[in-house]
Amino acid sequence: MKMQTLFDLSGKTAIVTGCNTGLGQGMAVALADAGADIVGVNRSDASATRAGVEATGRRYVDVAADLASTRDIPGIVAAALAAFGRIDILVNNAGIIRRADALDFTESDWDDVVNVNLRTAFFLAQAVARQFVAQGGGGKIVNIASMLSFQGGIRVPSYTASKSGVLGLTRLLACEWAKRGINVNAIAPGYMETSNTVALRADANRNRAILERIPADRWGTPADLAGAVVFLASAASDYVHGHTLAVDGGWLAR
Ligand code: NAD
DSSP: OOOOTTTTOOOOOOEEESSSSSSHHHHHHHHHHOOOOOEEEESEEEEEEHHHHHHHTTOOOEEOOTTEEETTTTHHHHHHHHSOOOOOOOOOOOOOOOOOOTTTTOHHHHHHHHHHIIHHHHHHHHHHHHHHHOOOOOEEEEEOOOOOGSOSSSHHHHHHHHHHHHHHHHHHHHHGGGGGEEEEEEEESSBBGGGGGGGHSSSHHHHHHHHHHOOOOOOBOOOHHHHHHHHHHHHGGGTTOOOOEESTGGGGOO
């Protein structure tokens, strides 16, 4: 296969959750730039993402959904099939974080985070994989992990638990589905400039401590995930299963 063809997503349909902003928006536009039509799953207006996708010449369909529960999953799959007739790629990106000392952490801050980041991500992967099996020909699932899939962190117990769970679940799903031609992998972004990290960047001490530890000497941006997500969504990664790829400016190498 020609090198360009290996990374070509022309004719593919990608579902990207939580893509109205931040890393999801960057990945949706990157997948479109590689040729995929995009089904965005959002709870708020995604017109900037639509504009970014359409500027590449690809089509964008938005599905309104609240991923705090699994209720909307059948509608997401149905909407993708109604728009494009098939699903080839799922990027499980939607996620939230809550910060409080473990001694004070509430049950709602536990449940809210684990429900979006882990529970719904699993059941959406299950629903999409069932469609991959029904269609034949396999598919690609890319979960979004974190540095806290590898490290403990502080003041984010439900986030660390959920993202460590995402890493393990990525491996389990890869083990079960690799023989069906379904690749399940994850991207672990480092410290990235999005609304998820506003509080960290606003705290001068934490900001300095984090920056001093990043070998690349800068926070990451949504565009930094473009190459990794296209790789894991394309034929270039057909023999890559169950891997969590850090895109972290060297953070984990320290
Ligand atoms: P963000 O807050 O900008 O984006 C999160 C997205 O998830 C938004 O589109 C939001 O609407 C969506 N979302 C959250 N809850 C939802 C719900 N109930 N229903 C539907 N959509 C929902 O943050 P981001 O940094 O772009 O985060 C994207 C992913 O990357 C998350 O999984 C996050 O944990 C992960 N991540 C971020 C960083 C970072 O440094 N920013 C690092 C590692 C991992």
